[in-house]
Amino acid sequence: MLIWIIYFWLIAILVVFSAVGRIYLFFTSEAVKGFDLIESFISVTAIIGLYGFAYQTPVLNPMFWKIIWVLLTVTWLWSFFAVKNIELVDKVGLTKASAIVA
Numbered sequence: 001m002l003i004w005i006i007y008f009w010l011i012a013i014l015v016v017f018s019a020v021g022r023i024y025l026f027f028t029s030e031a032v033k034g035f036d037l038i039e040s041f042i043s044v045t046a047i048i049g050l051y052g053f054a055y056q057t058p059v060l061n062p063m064f065w066k067i068i069w070v071l072l073t074v075t076w077l078w079s080f081f082a083v084k085n086i087e088l089v090d091k092v093g094l095t096k097a098s099a100i101v102a
Helices: 001-029 032-053 062-080 083-092 095-100
Strands: none
Touching: 001 032, 032 062, 083 095
């Protein structure tokens, strides 16, 4: 399970810094919208579930994590078709935009 613990900490750091950056940008520029903050909130919540998995410690109800997984998947798919991503494809092309978004 050590690999999952390492994975958890790497992803947790990335998600938390991303969420903090989005909050900062939300208040200082128009680059981040409310949807981005919702996506960040769901991602941070999902990290708690990853913690429970990595450390083999049940956190909340399994049905809660199924709902979070569905919400996270929906927000990821929704963000692929966001206006800013469509504009990115128009600017740099599909191949480069796919790499940037991924």
